[in-house]
Amino acid sequence: MIKFLDLQKINLKHQDEIEAQLLEVFRSGWYLLGEKTQTFENNLASYIGVSHAIGVANGLDALRLILRAYIELGVMNAGDEIIVPSNTYIASILAISDNGLVPILVEPEINTYNIDISKIEEKITLKTKAVLIVHLQGRIVFSDELKQIAEKHHLKIIEDNAQAIGAEWNGIKSGNLGDAAGFSFYPGKNLGALGDAGAVTTNDETLAKTIRALANYGSNQKYINIYKGLNSRLDEIQAAVLDVKLKYIDHENKIRREIAKRFINEIKNPYIILPESPENEGEHVWHVFVIRSERRDELQAHLTENGIQTLIHYPVPPHQQDAYKEWNLLSFPVSEKIHKEVLSVPISPVMNKEEINMIINCLNQF
Numbered sequence: 229m230i231k232f233l234d235l236q237k238i239n240l241k242h243q244d245e246i247e248a249q250l251l252e253v254f255r256s257g258w259y260l261l262g263e264k265t266q267t268f269e270n271n272l273a274s275y276i277g278v279s280h281a282i283g284v285a286n287g288l289d290a291l292r293l294i295l296r297a298y299i300e301l302g303v304m305n306a307g308d309e310i311i312v313p314s315n316t317y318i319a320s321i322l323a324i325s326d327n328g329l330v331p332i333l334v335e336p337e338i339n340t341y342n343i344d345i346s347k348i349e350e351k352i353t354l355k356t357k358a359v360l361i362v363h364l365q366g367r368i369v370f371s372d373e374l375k376q377i378a379e380k381h382h383l384k385i386i387e388d389n390a391q392a393i394g395a396e397w398n399g400i401k402s403g404n405l406g407d408a409a410g411f412s413f414y415p416g417k418n419l420g421a422l423g424d425a426g427a428v429t430t431n432d433e434t435l436a437k438t439i440r441a442l443a444n445y446g447s448n449q450k451y452i453n454i455y456k457g458l459n460s461r462l463d464e465i466q467a468a469v470l471d472v473k474l475k476y477i478d479h480e481n482k483i484r485r486e487i488a489k490r491f492i493n494e495i496k497n498p499y500i501i502l503p504e505s506p507e508n509e510g511e512h513v514w515h516v517f518v519i520r521s522e523r524r525d526e527l528q529a530h531l532t533e534n535g536i537q538t539l540i541h542y543p544v545p546p547h548q549q550d551a552y553k554e555w556n557l558l559s560f561p562v563s564e565k566i567h568k569e570v571l572s573v574p575i576s577p578v579m580n581k582e583e584i585n586m587i588i589n590c591l592n593q594f
């Protein structure tokens with residue numbers, strides 16, 4: 229069977245280096261807020277091109293902490309509105325509502341699955357404080373138009389970069405396009421830990437300092453608490469593992485791009501809509517390869533019968549979830565269509581030629 233994502237194989241590629249790091253942390257007797265975390269933060273910051281990276285416990289916390297810090301700094305207040313795509317993974321939206329802020333959903337573009345920038349301005353009110361963009365599936369969503377809208381209305385641009393580490397726009401990496409960015413290193417992400425992990429990147433020193441304190445019980449100095457903070461730290465083991473894998477992220481993203489290119493060139497089936505190639509190769513890191521079909525469920529069954537595991541990202545849009553009952557009667561037709569038709573086929577840096585050929589053939593046979 230071709231697994232959707234073979235994490236064992238992905239991590240075994242770096243077995244020697246990772247095991248050496250695990251042993252070193254184990255033997256050091258120092259497990260939190262230590263050298264490994266500091267080193268990874270520095271390397272992540274320089275890779276992204278920002279002045280600050282703060283390791284946190286997971287991607288949801290990274291986004292929650294950015295918003296919480298803006299509240300502590302008086303930039304935002306409970307009840308303020310944050311624009312977010314209507315088809316994102318629910319974590320982007322949870323980070324907003326968890327802070328007493330109001331998510332304002334904006335439809336995506338059907339061709340890129342990313343927020344439709346031309347529909348943002350009509351949703352801006354006097355309460356709007358930020359746009360939370362999500363580089364969904366690994367594809368950058370950014371433009372000069374977005375920057376102008378943000379400047380004109382004094383909005384922060386926050387990136388949910390959970391799916392797009394290594395992608396770049398005009399030579400600038402995602403994570404350095406807006407005011408602050410949240411990363412997830414969930415094991416299945418392009419840069420995956422051996423458990424939960426996340427980070428925030430920013431060039432704003434005050435924001436960075438506030439987030440660092442908030443993530444550590446609201447304290448910059450032991451037993452002195454300036455905020456009602458939380459405990460959301462990256463641990464030394466995860467940091468050490470991530471620091472090994474960070475060195476290979478460009479290479480692994482390149483392999484993903486090569487596979488995506490083959491899929492786009494060689495899958496030819498009138499029942500299947502392929503993802504659009506990005507304008508510049510660097511704008512996409514293919515966290516997932518998402519195809520669309522009006523016969524999605526049949527297509528998924530056909531792939532399963534042929535030993536190819538697929539997933540649906542995502543089956544239920546946020547506005548139709550029980551968690552957001554207040555939105556259940558709203559209609560977001562583009563999002564709804566996407567959720568009904570998308571199917572993610574395997575793509576990863578450890579797939580071999582035979583597996584890629586099998587996926588292409590199987591999709592062409594349908």
Ligand SMILES: *Cc1c(COP(=O)(O)O)cnc(C)c1O
Pocket residue numbers: 286287288289316317319320362388390391411412413414424425426
């Ligand atoms: C994975 C993900 C998150 C959440 O990250 P966790 O580390 O799982 O908390 C947030 N946003 C998007 C778009 C994601 O894909």
